[in-house]
Amino acid sequence: QKEVEQDPGPLSVPEGAIVSLNCTYSNSAFQYFMWYRQYSRKGPELLMYTYSSGNKEDGRFTAQVDKSSKYISLFIRDSQPSDSATYLCAISSGGYNKLIFGAGTRLAVHP
Amino acid sequence: GAVVSQHPSWVICKSGTSVKIECRSLDFQATTMFWYRQFPKQSLMLMATSNEGSKATYEQGVEKDKFLINHASLTLSTLTVTSAHPEDSSFYICSARRTSGLGGVYEQYFGPGTRLTVT
Numbered sequence: 001q002k003e004v005e006q007d008p009g010p011l012s013v014p015e016g017a018i019v020s021l022n023c024t025y026s027n028s029a030f031q032y033f034m035w036y037r038q039y040s041r042k043g044p045e046l047l048m049y050t051y052s053s054g055n056k057e058d059g060r061f062t063a064q065v066d067k068s069s070k071y072i073s074l075f076i077r078d079s080q081p082s083d084s085a086t087y088l089c090a091i092s093s094g095g096y097n098k099l100i101f102g103a104g105t106r107l108a109v110h111p
Numbered sequence: 112g113a114v115v116s117q118h119p120s121w122v123i124c125k126s127g128t129s130v131k132i133e134c135r136s137l138d139f140q141a142t143t144m145f146w147y148r149q150f151p152k153q154s155l156m157l158m159a160t161s162n163e164g165s166k167a168t169y170e171q172g173v174e175k176d177k178f179l180i181n182h183a184s185l186t187l188s189t190l191t192v193t194s195a196h197p198e199d200s201s202f203y204i205c206s207a208r209r210t211s212g213l214g215g216v217y218e219q220y221f222g223p224g225t226r227l228t229v230t
Contacts, residue, residue, distance in 0.1 A: 008152075035228075036221070043117075043204050043221035078207070088154060096144070099219060103154045 003092045006067055006102030019076040020092050023102045026070065026093035027084065030100075033065050038104065047087075049072040057105045075088055079109045112140055115207050117222035124195055124229055132190045132225045134205030140185035141207035145219065146178070150201045159186045195229045202226050 006023045007067075012018055020037075032051055036044035048063040050056045050072075057062045062075040076083055086106045089097040113138040125227050134144055142163045147155040157178050161170045167180035177199075179191040188207075192199055204224040 034218075041113075041202070041224070042222045042227070043206075046218060046220060049218060084213075098157055098160060101154045106152075 003027060003100050004091055004102045006083075007105055008088050008103045010106040010108060012110065014035050015079060015080055015081060015109055017079050017109070019079050019083070019088075019107060019109075021074040021076075021105050021107070023068055023091075025072070025091055027093065028067070028070065029093045030070075030091040031066060031094065033063070033072050033088040034092075034099065035063055036088045036090060037062075037085045038088060044088060077093050079107075079110045081111055084108050113209055113218070113220040115205065115220050115222040117169050117205055119225060120223060121226045122228070124227070126196055126229055127194055129191055129193045130195055130227060132192075132203055132205075132227075134188045134190070134207070134222050136186045136207040136209070136220075137206070139209045141188075141209060142185060144182060144188040144206070145206045146180060146188075146190050146230045147204045147206065149204060149224075151202075155204065158190075192227065197226070197229045200227055200229045 004025050012048045035048045036065045038044040038049050050063050050065050060077045064073040071073040086104040089102040092099050116135045118133045144161045146158045149155050158173045159167045161167045161180045161182040163182045169175045180187040202224050206219040206221040208219050
């Protein structure tokens with residue numbers, strides 16, 4: 001079993017839709033959860049960062065962590081064509097430890 | 112803030128030659144940098160962790176004599192692909208770790224990547 005599972009998609013939605021991206025993980029020791037956005041042929045860009053459980057909101061983006069289910073989500077409201085990219089979840093068991101990435105979900109938002 | 116640069120962004124080299132890739136944190140100091148490799152439509156694969164002033168820690172299966180890493184300062188790490196072969200062609204991405212304001216927890220910021228093509 002992989003430490004982090006993420007559906008690679010692709011996910012295609014119309015502009016303005018609410019997008020839900022998800023990852024599951026296997027080890028309850030993971031405490032730090034990140035979401036990165038990667039445009040084609042570019043490096044990943046840190047979008048959201050959460051520690052432990054709960055929600056975090058930043059503009060149109062909301063990150064949720066459910067540690068009891070080992071499930072993390074990223075919601076994008078009012079999606080735009082510029083949101084079209086690959087979204088990678090990343091987790092870590094400690095602030096000093098390496099990140100473990102999901103496979104990435106390719107999202108396409110069409111006008 | 113938290114900008115990481117890489118140079119070059121794209122390089123083509125002949126089989127058997129060596130290529131050096133630079134990774135710089137532009138507006139913060141990074142005691143730890145990471146080197147990743149990414150194949151098309153795949154996720155990032157961690158190759159090694161680079162700590163300033165000490166030897167890099169390589170992930171299992173990564174040849175340390177082939178992928179030489181030097182982290183000589185708090186803002187610069189280099190990856191040298193020695194005796195490159197076509198199978199080394201890939202997208203190489205570095206990241207630098209910065210302490211956040213959240214209780215000293217670290218965040219990683221990525222460079223734009225270097226596309227290496229070995230002919």
